[in-house]
Amino acid sequence: MHPAEHMLNARHVAIIMLSAIGDAVHVLPIINALKAHNSQLEITWVIQPVAHLLVKNHPSVDHFILFQRRSGLGMARELWKSIRQIRKTPFDLVIGLQVYLKAGILLAGTKADVKLGFDRVRARDLQWLFSSHQIPPHEPQHVLDQYFEFLEYLNVPYGEPVWKLGPTEEEQIAQKEFFDKIGRPVCAVVVGTSKREKEWSVEKYATLLEVLESDYDFQTVLVGGPSQPEQQRAAEVIARTRAQPKNELGNDLRRLMYLLHGSALVVSPDTGPLHITRALDVPVVGLYGYTNPRRAGPYRKFMDLVVDGYAIRPGEEYAISAEYRPDGMKRITLEMVVEKVDLAVKTYVQK
Numbered sequence: 001m002h003p004a005e006h007m008l009n010a011r012h013v014a015i016i017m018l019s020a021i022g023d024a025v026h027v028l029p030i031i032n033a034l035k036a037h038n039s040q041l042e043i044t045w046v047i048q049p050v051a052h053l054l055v056k057n058h059p060s061v062d063h064f065i066l067f068q069r070r071s072g073l074g075m076a077r078e079l080w081k082s083i084r085q086i087r088k089t090p091f092d093l094v095i096g097l098q099v100y101l102k103a104g105i106l107l108a109g110t111k112a113d114v115k116l117g118f119d120r121v122r123a124r125d126l127q128w129l130f131s132s133h134q135i136p137p138h139e140p141q142h143v144l145d146q147y148f149e150f151l152e153y154l155n156v157p158y159g160e161p162v163w164k165l166g167p168t169e170e171e172q173i174a175q176k177e178f179f180d181k182i183g184r185p186v187c188a189v190v191v192g193t194s195k196r197e198k199e200w201s202v203e204k205y206a207t208l209l210e211v212l213e214s215d216y217d218f219q220t221v222l223v224g225g226p227s228q229p230e231q232q233r234a235a236e237v238i239a240r241t242r243a244q245p246k247n248e249l250g251n252d253l254r255r256l257m258y259l260l261h262g263s264a265l266v267v268s269p270d271t272g273p274l275h276i277t278r279a280l281d282v283p284v285v286g287l288y289g290y291t292n293p294r295r296a297g298p299y300r301k302f303m304d305l306v307v308d309g310y311a312i313r314p315g316e317e318y319a320i321s322a323e324y325r326p327d328g329m330k331r332i333t334l335e336m337v338v339e340k341v342d343l344a345v346k347t348y349v350q351k
Contacts, residue, residue: 003093003114003133004155010092014044016106017097018067020194021253021272024051025279026144026299027097028058029161030151035060037156044089046082046106053253054276059164063089067106075102083109095150101125116150140320144299161299163279167258175258182246185349187218187341188260188277189245190268191237192230197290197326198269202236204334208267209243211338216345219246223259223273226251264349267337269329270296278302283348285340289328294320304347305340307332 013034017027024047031043044063047055052064067082079102086109096107096117104123107115108130117123117131119138128134135153138146144161151158167175179186189212191205212218222237222245224230234249248259260266260277266284268274270291277284278298286298289309297306309331311318 003116003153006114007093007154007156010038010041012042012044012089012091012093014046014086014089014091014094014110014112015097016046016094016103018046018048018069018103018106019051019098021051021054022270022275022296023098023143024055025163025165025272025275026147028055028060028163028165028279029144029158030095030097030147031058031060032162032164033151033156033158036162044086044091046086050253054257055165057168067102079105079109082106086110093154096127096131097147097150099124099127101127103127104130107131116153122146140295140322142295142297142299142320165257165276165279167254167261171254171258174255175262178259179262182219184217184219185264186221186262187212187216187265187267188221188223188263188273190224190266190271190273191222192224192227192233192249193269193271194225194227195290197324198271198329199233200269200287200329200332202233203240204332204337205237206241206243207334208337208341209237209241209245211334212267212341213243216341218265220244221246221248221259221263223256224249225256265341265344267341274298283344285337285344287329287332287337289330289332290324290326292318292321292323294318295322302348305344307336307340309336 042062045061046065048069049066065085068078091110091112093114094110094112099118104127115132117134119134120128121137135149193199209220212220222234234247257276261280266277269287274284274286284302286306288306292310293306297303309328310325
């Protein structure tokens with residue numbers, strides 16, 4: 001029986017996607033489409049704790065299984081612990097959206113009639129060995145479009161992506177209190193990432209903040225996570241600028257979400273907050289150099305605001321690929337970013 005036929009009577013579905021915040025954002029349209037197709041589905045998401053903080057109350061997810069990231073023997077113990085938890089539910093279908101070994105082991109460990117994964121070409125770490133069925137090979141495309149291939153294989157209809165990621169009523173109260181105190185449009189700026197090659201120059205950020213405040217009358221707000229490297233970069237930017245940014249980095253992902261949601265504009269490299277911003281339909285100037293914006297850019301909107309340092313030469317035509325370009329962020333000039341900020345203000349902010 002083809003998995004699409006099997007899907008007609010499915011009741012319990014699991015999604016395996018353990019990884020980063022941006023990946024979690026890309027999974028939401030898949031989950032929402034499955035739930036819209038069959039409201040009786042019980043959906044379980046195997047996820048890591050940090051990403052879980054963002055989506056823990058999502059209306060389309062019935063259950064979460066938290067997978068703690070470990071190393072060495074700790075990883076083996078965590079895999080066994082998660083598998084024991086997963087096997088408590090006899091899933092009709094498990095969708096493996098992640099192509100790494102640990103996700104493949106979890107896929108293999110489930111009790112499911114259908115274990116759906118990527119084709120052999122795209123699966124890494126021999127992940128295809130752990131699945132009972134694989135989606136057909138496909139030329140490279142945007143990460144979210146790759147996930148939509150799973151829905152196409154299962155004959156699950158979908159249209160424009162639906163995220164359902166906005167603030168709750170309680171969060172809206174806190175959000176309103178924060179922005180009412182400021183009293184003018186906010187431009188949220190992400191200055192740090194978990195990968196050094198994605199980061200832009202501290203000095204250029206410092207000058208950009210001054211331009212945002214003096215030329216566009218934004219209140220700048222630095223947002224991001226609690227890690228020491230991110231906090232250090234934020235402190236360095238603040239020390240080098242004459243602007244008066246608010247430092248709102250912290251460990252509350254839901255607060256980060258509603259700060260992005262309430263901003264008039266966001267400037268960010270390719271990292272989780274950028275994809276959260278896109279999901280919230282807030283204009284975002286994306287700084288891309290290390291990763292390919294055609295593969296990892298804001299999905300189907302605000303691509304006109306992407307600052308393209310990935311192109312080695314201006315106007316370079318390049319294919320969609322997972323190739324990294326470690327020197328790409330150095331190609332992004334202050335002038336390139338300001339040009340996109342100006343476009344964003346004229347096109348999306350001033351209405």
